[in-house]
Amino acid sequence: MAVAVSSPYEFGYDENDQVFTLAGSMRPKDVGEIDACLKALQTCARRATGMFYLNVRRLLQSNNVAFNGLASVLMQVCQERPDVNVTITMSSVVGWTPRKFNALRRKIPRIDVVEYDKDFYPGQSFVEDSSFVSVLRKQTTMTWRHEKHILLRHGMGEGMKIADICCGIGDFALLLFREFNPTYVVALDHAKASLDYARKMAKEFNVTGVEYVYGDAAEMLLPNGEFDFVTCRHSLQVFDRPERILSELFRICKPGGRVYISNEKNSHCLGEPRAESIQWTYNEVAKLWKYFNMDIEIGPKSRRLLLDAGFEDIRMESFMVTNLDGDPEEFADVVRTWKDMFADSMAKERGDDDAFIRKFKKGFDDHIFAALHPKGYAGWPIWVASGRRPL
Amino acid sequence: MTDFQTDSLPDDGFKPLIEFDLDTTVLNDQWVYCDFMSSFVANMVSHNRADPFMFSNLLSATLNELFETVYRTRKEAGQFRFRMLRKGSVDRITMVVPCGRDERQFYLKTIEEIRAPGASEKYLELLFSDDELDRRVGLFELAISYKAQMSAVAVEDKAVCLTVDLVIEQGTD
Numbered sequence: 001m002a003v004a005v006s007s008p009y010e011f012g013y014d015e016n017d018q019v020f021t022l023a024g025s026m027r028p029k030d031v032g033e034i035d036a037c038l039k040a041l042q043t044c045a046r047r048a049t050g051m052f053y054l055n056v057r058r059l060l061q062s063n064n065v066a067f068n069g070l071a072s073v074l075m076q077v078c079q080e081r082p083d084v085n086v087t088i089t090m091s092s093v094v095g096w097t098p099r100k101f102n103a104l105r106r107k108i109p110r111i112d113v114v115e116y117d118k119d120f121y122p123g124q125s126f127v128e129d130s131s132f133v134s135v136l137r138k139q140t141t142m143t144w145r146h147e148k149h150i151l152l153r154h155g156m157g158e159g160m161k162i163a164d165i166c167c168g169i170g171d172f173a174l175l176l177f178r179e180f181n182p183t184y185v186v187a188l189d190h191a192k193a194s195l196d197y198a199r200k201m202a203k204e205f206n207v208t209g210v211e212y213v214y215g216d217a218a219e220m221l222l223p224n225g226e227f228d229f230v231t232c233r234h235s236l237q238v239f240d241r242p243e244r245i246l247s248e249l250f251r252i253c254k255p256g257g258r259v260y261i262s263n264e265k266n267s268h269c270l271g272e273p274r275a276e277s278i279q280w281t282y283n284e285v286a287k288l289w290k291y292f293n294m295d296i297e298i299g300p301k302s303r304r305l306l307l308d309a310g311f312e313d314i315r316m317e318s319f320m321v322t323n324l325d326g327d328p329e330e331f332a333d334v335v336r337t338w339k340d341m342f343a344d345s346m347a348k349e350r351g352d353d354d355a356f357i358r359k360f361k362k363g364f365d366d367h368i369f370a371a372l373h374p375k376g377y378a379g380w381p382i383w384v385a386s387g388r389r390p391l
Numbered sequence: 392m393t394d395f396q397t398d399s400l401p402d403d404g405f406k407p408l409i410e411f412d413l414d415t416t417v418l419n420d421q422w423v424y425c426d427f428m429s430s431f432v433a434n435m436v437s438h439n440r441a442d443p444f445m446f447s448n449l450l451s452a453t454l455n456e457l458f459e460t461v462y463r464t465r466k467e468a469g470q471f472r473f474r475m476l477r478k479g480s481v482d483r484i485t486m487v488v489p490c491g492r493d494e495r496q497f498y499l500k501t502i503e504e505i506r507a508p509g510a511s512e513k514y515l516e517l518l519f520s521d522d523e524l525d526r527r528v529g530l531f532e533l534a535i536s537y538k539a540q541m542s543a544v545a546v547e548d549k550a551v552c553l554t555v556d557l558v559i560e561q562g563t564d
């Protein structure tokens with residue numbers, strides 16, 4: 001199995017943001033062993049003004065000796081400095097933290113505890129919704145036909161250790177597993193409903209070589225330099241700071257290994273007949289995502305993003321999923337699920353009026369019309385890019 | 392060297408996962424073994440759980456508290472025996488700790504306290520205590536925070552056998 005980044009522990013302070021960060025594993029025999037850390041915490045907290053943050057998102061373990069020491073320092077600071085409030089940011093991925101830090105909050109109400117990865121990302125509630133499952137499933141069916149050939153041009157081979165980050169419902173990981181006979185696959189996502197679905201599917205298909213892991217892509221607990229091939233598909237577009245995810249993909253990739261990303265530029269979806277209405281709607285999709293701080297137009301920016309993240313030997317290409325690839329009904333189905341998600345959930349959430357929503361929906365209906373038209377053509381363009389982590 | 396037969400305990404359909412013996416002198420000297428053993432066991436038995444990472448993180452935290460408790464027990468010469476068994480979502484940990492009368496009493500009495508009313512408050516009191524940490528805190532934590540079912544029995548007059556039933560992940564079979 002994937003082994004976590006482990007001991008020893010580290011600590012550091014970001015004075016600018018007043019964030020004291022603890023990471024690793026703290027299991028001292030007695031509290032004196034972590035004296036330097038506790039003293040530093042105390043000094044920083046005493047100097048803070050307003051809000052002081054303790055970041056334990058990567059504190060994988062702490063025994064009671066260490067926890068008791070940390071809690072004592074925080075309680076003392078709260079006593080000495082009534083003007084300072086403490087916020088502890090933890091990750092729901094590190095199971096032990098909510099148990100203990102919530103107990104601390106109950107004891108000292110001036111200490112606030114937040115699960116950083118819960119409400120942090122824009123649009124998280126849309127993409128973690130279980131209804132999103134059907135969108136993803138249909139999309140992968142259509143993109144796989146292209147990608148199984150494309151992957152070979154980006155360095156995919158047999159017997160690799162692969163990580164699929166933001167794996168959604170895990171179908172891509174299963175397909176990789178069947179097609180490329182990897183040593184193992186770790187697939188990570190932050191949506192529990194999707195992961196449940198993924199595990200059910202793996203069980204149904206009797207696949208045991210794929211490990212589905214709950215985690216936060218911006219702060220993964222996977223080890224450094226572990227994977228030959230790291231994929232992250234249609235996901236950089238759901239983050240407001242994709243470069244943070246890329247640096248994590250870079251970190252877990254082996255030197256010499258490759259990171260493979262795929263992204264869209266939704267405003268380039270097209271169709272004939274009724275091209276204009278279709279184009280109008282997809283331009284609006286781009287604006288809608290932007291409103292929620294997400295960039296569904298990232299596709300062509302992939303090359304720059306990979307270069308800026310430190311990758312070399314960038315390979316990039318695009319392909320178009322169309323109504324002619326397979327059953328046009330499949331294409332129509334994907335558009336139907338977009339229509340539900342974009343027009344019914346997201347536009348309503350933004351507060352758009354009925355007239356707008358009607359016009360917005362019309363473009364999706366026209367795209368479906370084009371897909372199913374005997375002489376029609378409907379397309380959804382995708383950009384894939386990969387880069388090598390330097391040796 | 393004494394060796395205690397725990398295999399005769401009824402297993403109720405539990406399947407053995409991992410088992411080892413360790414000379415108590417090693418456990419007396421080597422604090423880092425608590426961390427080693429808990430990380431190692433947690434990694435070994437978590438791979439087929441629904442969320443292996445989360446499972447192993449929580450299991451390692453609980454095992455470590457148990458090993459640390461044993462470390463802080465005055466042990467007699469002999470073999471410390473660790474076993475882990477599984478039935479569905481229940482993991483059963485048994486530990487046989489060679490020790491004298493006072494230390495046996497420590498385990499038996501702590502388990503009694505854990506079952507008594509007010510145990511939750513007592514746990515928080517121990518956890519946030521200003522004094523040196525009380526060594527009962529680990530056992531309280533398992534019972535209160537992890538809802539473990541625990542029992543302790545004296546093995547003749549030579550050891551104590553601690554049994555902990557833990558459900559870390561609901562609905563795994």
Ligand SMILES: C[S@@+](CC[C@H](N)C(=O)[O-])C[C@H]1O[C@@H](n2cnc3c(N)ncnc32)[C@H](O)[C@@H]1O
Binds near residue numbers: 191
């Ligand atoms: C558009 S989907 C793409 C899913 C999948 N790669 C596919 O192509 O079908 C984006 C995925 O990113 C996941 N996600 C969002 N925020 C995340 C985070 N912080 N950490 C890990 N995954 C996250 C969502 O749960 C969702 O499954």
